[in-house]
Amino acid sequence: MVTYRSDNSNPARIPALGIRVLVCVALSVLLMVLDHRQDHLSTIRKGVGIAVYPLQVIVDSPFRLWAWITESTADRSELQRELARLRAERVLTRAELQQLTALRAENDRLRDLLDARPRLRDEIRVAEIMAVDANPYRHNFVIDLGEKDGVYNGQAIIDADGVIGQVLQTGLTTSQAILISDPSHALPVEVSRNGLRTIANGTGEFDRLDLPFLPNNADIVPGDVLVTSGLGGAFPAGYPVAVVATVNRIPQASFADVTAAPSSALDQVREVLLIWSAEPEPSELENPEPAATEPEPDEATSTEADAPEDGDE
């Protein structure tokens, strides 16, 4: 074939264009089917993800720089005000923690009485949100922890106020995660007041979750706090999720129309917490007596959780 010097001077057709486009289309369709049906493609995702990582870091850097600038140029009086506020908050939380210690001891004692396994505490690590998905109908985001940090698929993500979402796909150094407000996300919850169990679905709006499976006579009122029930397996039990906002009982419908507002501002978080659920040892499951009578396993895991340590001193 004759070689042409430049694209611009060549009016001839591009060779094998049709074949190339057919191959590309076929490959795309194959990838999409495999990706949609099963989870075979995580290696491809991870490989390309490593190439994308520097881009995400570069895109994120102006925001980090801005945060750094505002932090380092904040004036003295503002910092002092902030310090005073944090001191006051610390006194308050310490007071609450004292109570918590007493309550925890009481809870352990009661569980001993009931011969139940002690509740294990979870390990928690801070992650930063690096990017948010461009498509508002898929509430995904990227965090800066990945497989090398021990992140796993389906891991629960919370922030200071409540549950945020879960890990969707781990990469080597970053992970894709899904918010609880994503329309395809459903979360098993229970009403903390009476233990009523249900499912909270995302709606695509950051400030609203749907509870579609509550019958009209369900005991639920606006203001009820929803916490994770731990039944789905993905989320540890007892973390706040949302507060019931509206309860609309429609007489002719089989289910009540209930919505809830997430406890945390899902569109404003920057730092999130990843939870490593403390799984009970298999031997404990088979033989609950030793765990119920001696509090050692509980003590061992409590050193991993950072928050209670300050309160105990």
Add this chain to the structure above:
Amino acid sequence: MSSGAYSQRLPVLATIVIALMLSIIPLPDSLEPFRPDWVVLALVYWAMMLPRTWSVGSAWIVGLVLDVAQGTLLGQHALALCVVVFVTVRMHLLMRVFPAGQLMASVFSLLALYQFILFWVNGVAGIPVDAMHYWAPVVSGAVVWPIVNSLLNGVRMRVH
């Protein structure tokens, strides 16, 4: 491949990387639906001007990167991009001589085709979609096209 090919490719690659970065940069929620498809605009331009080096194959790879960056179904953007670039390459001689208005109209229809493929794949895969979100980038993309066009023209003139 001539020796100059490499130095010619690098600036083009840089513009595509910048387009990729623009497409993952966080925007306020109210502006988010109006984010133009920067990657499509850049690839359409280069496919129109240098169809021998920047054709469906490169578009497919860039699409795959976009899929991973945005966390969409793997192959979705790759499919849409390679179809759009295919149409562009087939029409590149015509598009080069189009007056500005007509070129903008054809970019508009290419963007519409792109969004339609994304929309269609989402529909088949059962991912919920919002019509507004698919039309806003088509309009905003066509609006920013003249700027992209002149910027990339500048890059191309400097390279050659």
